[in-house]
Structure formats: structure tokens, C-alpha cells
Amino acid sequence: MKLLSRTSALALIAAPVLFLASSVHAVDVPTVGVNNTRQGWNKFETILTTANVPRLKKIREFAVDEKMDTSPLVVGDKLYVFTMKNTAYVFDVNTGAELAKRQLAAPFDPCTKPGQMDMWCIYHNWGITSTPVIDVATNTIYATTFGKPNAGSNNQERNNMLWILDANTLADKKPPVLIAGNADNGGGGITNGFTTPYQKMRAGLGLLADAGGNKAVVVPFSMNGEDPHGPGHGFVVAYDVRGLNREAGFMPTPAIWNVTPGGGAGGVWMSGSGPAIDGDDIYFTTGNGMDPGTIPGNFAESFVKLHYTAGVANVNNGKPNLAVVDFWGAFSDFAREFKDQDLGAAGVFIIPGRGNLVGGGKDGILYNLNKDNLGKNRWDPQFNLPFVATYLPNNPNGLAGLPTTTPADPNWPIVNLDRNVPAHTPTGKSYHIHGTPVYMERATKGIVYLWGENERPKAYNFDFATKRITAFRGEGTQFASGNLPPPGGMPGGRLVVSSNGTVDGTGVVWAVYPTQGDANSRVVHGALVAYDATTLINGTQMKQLFHSDANGANNMGNFAKYSTPVVANGKVYVGTFSNKVVQYGL
DSSP states (O other): OOOOOOHHHHHHHOOOOOOOOOOOOOBBBOOTSSTTTOOOOEEOOOOOTTTTTGGEEEEEEEOOOSSSOOOOEEEEEEEEEEOOEEEEEEEEETOOEEEEEEEEEEBBBBBOOOTSGGGGGOOSBBBBOSEEEEETTTTEEEEEEEBBBSSTSSSSSSEEEEEEEEEETTHHHHHHEEEEETTTTSSOOOOOOOSOOOEOOSSSSSEEEESSSSSEEEEEESSSOOTTTTTTOOOEEEEHHOOOTTTTOSOOOOOEEEETTTSSSSOGGGGGGOEEEEEEEEEEEOOSSSOTTTTOOOOOTEEEEEEEEETTTTTTGOOOEEEEEEEEEEEOTTTTTTSOOOOGGGGGEETTTTTTEEOOOOEEEEEETTOOOBBBBBBOOSSSSEOOOSSSHHHHHOOOOOSSSOOOOOGGGGOOTTTTTTTGGGGGGGOOOOSSEEEEEEEOOOOEOOOOTSSSEEEEETTTTTOOEEEEEEEEEEOTTHHHOOOOOOOOOOEEEEETEEETTEEEEEEEEEHHHHHHHHOOOEEEEEEEEEEEEETTTTEEEEGGSSSSGGGGOBBTTTOOOEEEETTEEBBBSSSSEEEOOO
């Protein structure tokens, strides 16, 4: 297995540079969202084009032991799959052969109450819920499990573990670590054992490398229970890799940052996306909880920028540090008509060279912030005022929801705290953004894509000069969750985009979505669909290239609500709730 390719280095560590075309065939996808920008853009896809994608077909299925909430990963000729039974797999992408398999921990059953019928009851095994990250340079997988200490343990006893694995054999490279400890900024710590409410992992792991070459594994935490007053908190945890390796002067002592030290909740989950990382800065959004406008020093319902500082040998066990350097408090959870409007329901992406931080959440709004000046409580540093992006709203939002350049009016729907409560939307349905928006660049402009629930995928133009999202571009034809009556279903589509640099005829937007039904609390059928990333029909209709339901032989199975498809080296990999990953190709 190769150690570090040019493409791998660009994808995982460095801020990517736009190439007119790529001569590199092999590309690795070692982290959720393709690389640390979380743009979801594989710009080195030299095989799949708009001309040949209509000929796509199912090549094979990789059978696993349970549902998956994680995204598949691809490095070289190996496919990595992680399931809700806390099981890791390695497959050969060319033959389908299983190369390695290991159950890391015993899963638990989250559906235990008499008569319980909620989102947790679509699972009866709960295990690896955060997409791991692979350090291609050292052939190391960093994975987290949430499970029982051993198979015979009480179902209510659960530990958060970080594993350091060999990417070929899945053997331990170093002993696993119990993720535990009190937050450095106060308010409590990570819960393990029988303690409730407990943390749970959803957001993907990140691998950071600072200017000095020091690496860190970043582990975000959400939580079970969302009382803004507490108890329970979201956290971001960072381990210096030298500590995980037990190098001289270092121990696996993490930096622990509490989202809401003076309150409660504030989970970091982002529907399975990972934190965006630029050098030693970490960007993410948070969910329901105590916000900075209510009690300063708390960061629920916010965009947050943390700075990572590596540890020093023989100083506090080489423990690193995490500190807030900027934030933007989008809204408060208090005195609202509807209190479950997680900003952090979707992830974020950054455009490092242009200075943008873009994200959204359950309010169906797209936010385009200045990553170098988030604004804290001010609107004016933003490149765009927040605008409705998942559906086409009424005035005064402007065409397709885009705001005008006039100052924000608190009566406008774009700043109405209850703007996306179904009673206030045009159809009475919800239009949450769960899958992270994705982004690609052409020679003269960028394009942002997103797919909110109960709607079609949508595209918006991005202007390089002003750094603004300037206009609604077009939309697809497929509706997520079909024609359910109000309030509709969840969670919309999960997107990725591929191209061969800016070469015409190579841009393809890929998505998986629930074709019918509410995938939040039920297991429902899903489909893979591909659209031409740039071509529009009849002015604003995105050109569809492929749909897995058009031919029964290409059926993908059941939709996995937190698993994003992966495009690599002429193949597409789709995780499912049908206990398999499906591979498509030509």
C-alpha cells in the first residue's frame, strides 16, 4: 500500500489549490467531505464525466454486519467501512475481497424503553457513528467507538474509546484510549460508564497538521438530551498524536473544550460531517443550547473557530490546547416558538484561499461568513446576509431567497427566529439542511449545491471578486422524501461533487436521498442520483445523468441518513442501511 501520494497530501493536510486539470489518476478519500475543507469536491476525478455517467451501473456489493451511519473511505485500492456494531472492515476495491475485519467494542441497544418508537429504534446496535480519519502518511486509522466495556456489560454502561489502528490489518498500533476528563474551560467533562445524560458522537473525526508538522486528532461530541440549562454539554476534544504514540515527554492527555460551560447542550453533530480545518484553526457549528447572547462564554447555535496549540514535551504530559478565537452567534433558543432549530444540523465548508465559511442548519438558511472575521454578534462582516436556500420563499427575501444589500430588517423571514417552523413555510413542510452544502469551482466562478429535506437539490452561483453567493442558479427534479404530507420527512439529500479540475464536461454532482418516507425514524428506500454540475435545461433545471432506480439492477437498497457517497478513481461508493456498501462504475 502506498504511503503518501501527491493527491493524498493535498486532500488531507494542505489547503487545496485549483488545478486546470489533474494528471494524477489515483486519489484518496481518507476523511468525510473528501478533505479538511469539507467542500465535498474531488477535483481529481479523471474517469467519470458527464458523457459516460449515464452508462453507470452497479459493479458489486460489499456485505457488512450492520447498518452504517458513517461514510465509506477509500485509500489506494482499499475500501474502509465502519458499522453500528463497532466493526471495521477493509475490502479490495477491485475484487471485493474482504482483507480485514475487526469488532472493536461491544455495541449497545439504544431502544430499551417499553413502547419506545422513535429515531433510536431504527437501531438495535449502536457503535461507530463518527466517520474515522486515515493518516495516509503513517498508514494509521483513527476511529472512535461508543459501546459497552465488554460483551457481558450492562446495556446502560457505555464508554467512548479512541482507537489507533493499522490501516492494513486493523491491529492496534498503540493501545486504545478512553476519551475522558474535565473540560479545560470548565462546566464538567466527558461522561462514560453509567453517567447520564451522556455524550454521543456523530460528527466525523478530523486530522490536523500545524505549521510545525505536529498532528492532532480532533473528536467532536454531541449529547443525548438538550436542556439549554444543563446538565450535559457538547465538546471538542483534541489529542496530540505524539501523546497517542506515547513519545518521550508525551501522554494521551487531550485538550477538552466545552461548548456550554455556563449552561447546557450545544452538541457538535453536523449530521455526520467533520470540522473544517485550515492549518491549526478548526471551524464547526453547534446545535441547541445555551448561546453567547444569553450567557457570554457559551456557544450553542453558533459558528465557532477554535485555535489548536500543540503540546510541549514534559509540560503537563505534552497536553495540547484549544481556545476560542472567534464565533458568530446565529440565534438564541430562548423565548422561541419552536426550540429545536439546530444550527448545527448541517456541517460547514471553507474556501481557504478566498476566505469563506459556509454552512446552514434546520432553519433552511445558508450563511456565508468571513472565516477570518466571523463577527461574534454583528452582521456586517458577513459576505451575504443569511438567506433562505432550501426552498423558494416569499418576498422580501428577493429572488430565490437571496437578500438585497440593504441592512437586515428584523421582520424579514431571513432573521425571523421561527422562519422554518412548518407553520411559516410556503407548504407547511420543514426544509432543514442536514447534509453539508458542497462546493466546486469553475475557471471564473464557484457553485454551491445543497439539498434540503422535502425539496429538490439546488445550486447557487458564487462570485470570486465579491466572495458573495450571488444568484440562484438551478435545481434538480427529484424531491427528497417524495410527496409526504406536511410536515414531510427527513433528512434531505447528501451530496458530493467530482470533476477533473475545471475541464469542461467533467463536473458531476452526486447525491443519495430517501425517495419516499421519513428516514429520521424509519428505514426507507434510497437512491443514488447524478446531475451535470454545470449544464442547465430550460434555464434553471439541472440535467440529470443517472438514477439508480431507473434500472432494477442498480438498486442501492435502504437509505443511510448520515452516510455521504464517495467518488474516487472512476467508482462511486454508497453506504446503506441494507448492511452493505454498493459500488458503481462504468
